[in-house]
Amino acid sequence: TEILLEDLPGVGPATAEKLREAGFNTIEAVAVASPAELGATAEIGEATAAKIINAARQAADIGGFETGDMVFERRQHIGKIKTSCTEFDEMMGGGIESQSITEIYGEFGSGKTQVAHQLAVNVQLDQEQGGLGGSVIIIDTENTFRPDRIQQMVEGKANELGIELDYEEFLKNIHVARAFNSNHQILLVDSAMDLANELKDSDKPVRLLIVDSLTAHFRAEYIGRGTLADRQQKLNKHLHGLQRFANLNNAAVLVTNQVMSKPDAFFGDPTKPIGGHILGHTATFRLYIRKSKGDKRIVKLIDSPNLPEGEAVLAVTRDGIVD
Ligand code: ADP
Ligand code: MG
Numbered sequence: 001t002e003i004l005l006e007d008l009p010g011v012g013p014a015t016a017e018k019l020r021e022a023g024f025n026t027i028e029a030v031a032v033a034s035p036a037e038l039g040a041t042a043e044i045g046e047a048t049a050a051k052i053i054n055a056a057r058q059a060a061d062i063g064g065f066e067t068g069d070m071v072f073e074r075r076q077h078i079g080k081i082k083t084s085c086t087e088f089d090e091m092m093g094g095g096i097e098s099q100s101i102t103e104i105y106g107e108f109g110s111g112k113t114q115v116a117h118q119l120a121v122n123v124q125l126d127q128e129q130g131g132l133g134g135s136v137i138i139i140d141t142e143n144t145f146r147p148d149r150i151q152q153m154v155e156g157k158a159n160e161l162g163i164e165l166d167y168e169e170f171l172k173n174i175h176v177a178r179a180f181n182s183n184h185q186i187l188l189v190d191s192a193m194d195l196a197n198e199l200k201d202s203d204k205p206v207r208l209l210i211v212d213s214l215t216a217h218f219r220a221e222y223i224g225r226g227t228l229a230d231r232q233q234k235l236n237k238h239l240h241g242l243q244r245f246a247n248l249n250n251a252a253v254l255v256t257n258q259v260m261s262k263p264d265a266f267f268g269d270p271t272k273p274i275g276g277h278i279l280g281h282t283a284t285f286r287l288y289i290r291k292s293k294g295d296k297r298i299v300k301l302i303d304s305p306n307l308p309e310g311e312a313v314l315a316v317t318r319d320g321i322v323d
Helices: 013-021 027-031 035-042 046-059 068-075 086-091 112-122 147-161 167-172 182-199 216-221 229-249 276-282
Strands: 101-106 135-140 174-178 206-212 252-258 285-291 296-303 310-317 320-322
Touching: 013 035, 027 046, 035 046, 046 068, 086 296, 086 310, 101 112, 101 229, 112 135, 112 147, 112 206, 112 252, 112 320, 135 182, 147 167, 147 320, 167 174, 174 182, 182 206, 182 216, 182 229, 206 229, 216 229, 229 252
Parallel strands: 101 252, 101 285, 135 174, 135 206, 206 252
Antiparallel strands: 285 296, 296 310, 310 320
16 A cells, blocks of 8 residues: 555655645655755754655655665765865865755856866866766756866866876766756656666766756747746756665756846846745755956855855866866
């Protein structure tokens, strides 16, 4: 017989209802949530949330994947991808973390896609060089992935490190899929999971998943529809899929989010990211990037579970992101 949310210890009817409203319809969905995420959603403490998650993991048949002690084990292996900017890395406590979703939001042309390209290069480097020795999957919703940009960045990195790097090898470890609409985008996370499983025991396991842009399709499709609830619900589900990907693959997830300079300044902060509080709850790290003088960009850490807010200055050059 099917196990219901209410069968989990600590989950009464009210909590179950809140969980369902937030898209946690099944034991499996709860099993792959983070305690912080579940705690915020169901308005319960993180310790209680952790207990519920552990129970769900044991109850759920998710391929015998994880139990509580395995979660603990897994978190010992969190890795960091360096950004190529010292200040940026320091602000992030070493780099972009695996098993987390990092959101970078900013205006058009602020450098979000540049950061994404740089991380697609850096993740492939060895650990001593600031990478995770892994490959990368890019869900490209705006058709802005550029192989020649990767080539420039690989050449820049080779110069910086004083080693030889073959950009064609780097391109081979970047798996790009175009997403044609929001439904397709969500489905591509499943395909990404399949690909990551295939590469799991290879010499380049997937250690980074990029969704650039996370929100463009959602925004375009839901424009003028009055109800944002549907969009939020779908985005929320999408983000849970991404968090699951991050956890199961010890991968970093980077999502970009465009804000308009003055979308509806009447209704508050013009630099408010699309997705509002739903993204706020789900992305572990939130970064705001904006243009500064010349090729300089300022990246601000807005939200993090364990790091202070901060700012870093980087430059976007032919060689990629630099100090
Ligand atoms: P978005 O935030 O919209 O994704 P991008 O990451 O595409 O913005 O940033 C585009 C900007 O990056 C360009 O306006 C330019 O300043 C910089 N840029 C792109 N390619 C290069 C390059 N080859 N050399 C130097 N700067 C570049
Ligand atoms: Mg872009």
